[in-house]
Amino acid sequence: MDTGTHVVMGLALGGLATLDPVVANSTVTASSVMIATIVGSQAPDIDTVLKLRNNAVYIRNHRGVTHSIPAVLLWPLGIVAVIYPFFPEANLLHLWIWTFIAVFLHVFVDIFNAYGTQALRPFSSKWVALGVINTFDPFIFGIHILGLIAWAFGAHPGYTFLGIYAVLVAYYIVRFITQKAVLRAVKQLVPDATEIIIAPTMKFHQWRIAVMNKHQFFVGRSHNNKVTILDQFNRVAVPETPVIDAAKKDKNLSAFLSFSPVYRWEVDEYDDFYEVRFIDLRYRSNGHYPFVAVVQLDTDLNIKTSYTGWIFSEEKLRKKLDIIPN
Template identity: 35%
Template structure:
């Protein structure tokens, strides 16, 4: 989920905590729990500090250790201890419980979307994603806003008990829908090596990535119908250059952040552009998350880029900058 959604969840959990009479009857504890739930809802994203080492380093490490099993209690304990210093005498057990719940919610909701996390570290480096929630879900945000609008009229604990029951039901429906769709597609595409669902904002609408031995199929699914919009052959041109490019630090960091990157090579007069595109994210035939490496014909000049392109204009600027840096 995005930062705004995590913050909203933090305030929602702070309101839900008021269902506990120990918290609702103590204004100091209520404030401490609210701070713990809001900050805890964003605590795993402390790995934003990797940006200080560059975007490539951030892509490699984001949603890794800070979203792992050991990190959940550690972050919760550290945060609760710090808040307790600011609010001495408050109940540590209550503060820790709601902070822990907030941190856990953050990791869970990151697992629910297409990016996933390495939640099982250090036992496994596998990325876990359940693929049934979009990165930003407006329905969850709107349900929270509805709950906040009712707080002046009804007890916050009761309001958000109902709000979160509604959200749990919504999540269950989306999860079941994703599981049934994937099962249906696997039966139809029996030769598929893997099928990846990318949930759209509207419920029951999906972008679909299907990998076979020969190619990738990209399509959209809605109302029981699948439209295959275009395909890419899995044939790789200039495999030696592709292998060489994968060892570039920026490209390597990018490849470590996704198992859905695929290389495309474009030959020009001055050399070769190798594009590693994350196939999960696309707008028609435009793939915004990618790594690009240029290798001159004589192999003497090399330059690379990795990141997210926000538009065709941004893509052209990146290509222009790369071209300028090799002159």
């Protein structure tokens, strides 16, 4: 989920914790738990700072080790170790319990996004991405804001958020049912599909679709369970050529390939350089595919410059290639 949603979820957990008699009967414990749930709901995303280095490092590592099983166990210990000295009269066990719940819930809800997490590390490096909830979901964020407003006007925070989370459980179930309906519609349209990726959008009834069969890629949208194919591409295996082999050694392209399961490729030859481009097909927006990896090589196949990330115009891409060092 996005940072804002994780923040309001941390506040909501602090309110929900008031149903715990130990928390409710101790102002010190309640205060420490509120701080801990806010921090715990953010802690796994500390790897966002990797974006300051470059997109390649960020793509490879975001939601990786910081969302792993060991991290889920270690984050609460670290957070409690920092907070407890400021609240020595707080109940240590219940402070840890609610901190653990905050960290676990952060990782758990991220699994439902299309991006997913490597939540099964160290047992598996597979990305777990159920693709039923958008990274920012207006309903989930909005219902938390309503709960916080109700709390501010005197509603009991514990019962308020208990009711809200009951609604959200039902909401998640509905999202799964809707996704299954879209999946059935895609299978009817492309019966020989070998892989189907259905990704949510911010709009409840709209989904992004990327489909593969043995010979083609299909990119489309679903609106109210009606699937429309917007683009089709012949599926051409990436050849083993000197140019592409050299480009694959680039850190940006390597990161892209580790992240993207559905893409097409292009190689252009100019007077004094080659350009290799890989294009992720999952994120079509207004006829454009903004998530790409581009590598430029000289005629001796030395990498001159490269970039991976979100680009919404060719002009901006050219600027990135001019200023981003390899």
